[in-house]
Amino acid sequence: MAGRPETPGRRPARGRRENQRLRTRKDLLQAAARLLETGVTPGMDEIAEAALVSRATAYRYFPSLEALLLEAPLQAEAPDPEQLFADDGESDPEARIDRAVDALQRMAYANAPQLRLMLSHSLARPARSDRPRRQNRRTQLIEAALEPIRLQLTQAEYRRLCRALALLIGTEAMIVCQEVLQIDERAAREASRWAARALVRETLAGRRHA
Amino acid sequence: MAGRPETPGRRPARGRRENQRLRTRKDLLQAAARLLETGVTPGMDEIAEAALVSRATAYRYFPSLEALLLEAPLQAEAPDPEQLFADDGESDPEARIDRAVDALQRMAYANAPQLRLMLSHSLARPARSDRPRRQNRRTQLIEAALEPIRLQLTQAEYRRLCRALALLIGTEAMIVCQEVLQIDERAAREASRWAARALVRETLAGRRHA
DNA sequence: GAAATAATGAGACTATAGTCTCATAATAAG
């Protein structure tokens, strides 16, 4: 029989021809990632061809082009929050936010074409519970950056600040800068950075005066 | 000859059969808007059928499905900046920003399904000069709100503030609140509003201390 | 090595976006 070679939902079945399947899967994801870096949405044909695999096989491993693109590895990964603040004892909250904003926005721009596509696909249909949720890198990064001042704030203040900061960074902020403001990456980073600092400053100032 | 009936780029040619063309165009846009409100992306076939027009005619008026969807009228229109600040002499910049943020976010949530689709389409492919640009309501609204304090700021300060505010409102901010933060409309408006006020306050405070 | 099993390739098939051509219907001008 033709059959599916380990459709995502199936159990591992680790005894039988696992390496071959893992290699095919990896080849597809790598080919997709390579093509995505060009900024043009690759078709299933192109990806399959680049992976030296037939189109039918590609569909055996991924139920749709979208699923493949969503799993394609990012060119530059988001920095690990732990690691970003691990080396030094920097406790100035503005400096820490600065670093987080900078790291995330650089990552976003480095993966701009792919992130745009991922967002586009996730918006194409109304949220469904069975659909894989989109990754969320920014919340962890923001919380890590605010860690030193968390206890100085009420829960309401902290939550309010976290939410506002989430609006200033990540894929969506990049989109606004590209499509609406039409400014380059450097100016975009500048804008996010200034706003983030200002919100932290404002929060702490309000705390002191209260 | 078959011919195009006033392709967007052509000159008005206002003498010859203009009403017929305007009516067809309006019918297409209205049909698209009606279908979009269901939250599902309509196909050109569906729109043309709903507009009682052939598919070929639809393509004569709009170069692509995307172009049609981008021009489709929103269910609740964004408030006219002039009108929003016309009636009273409110000059407190924070109050004005408050009003602008509130108005735009209410509009965004009222048109959430359609705006999500519009954004999705505009992200699906890399920006191309021949592709219809997306609408931009927020910039005008922000500038109108900041009008009373514009002269108190340097151009750099003003531009910086405008850019930062653009990150806090509009479709993308709504997306972040829905998908990343997963908060309801009221909490989202609250977040945008507080952040916008804080940035205005911070800008003016920095001005005074300088 | 031979048999059973699983992955793959080739290709037919459907659906929708978009293009193009030609015939027809509606309108304006004489």
Add this chain to the structure above:
DNA sequence: CTTATTATGAGACTATAGTCTCATTATTTC
């Protein structure tokens, strides 16, 4: 009314996403 002009409808055509079937190839097992 007649004629030229213009919008429209019908349908053929290409391209790509996605599905499905079947033969072939590669791997495992005995």
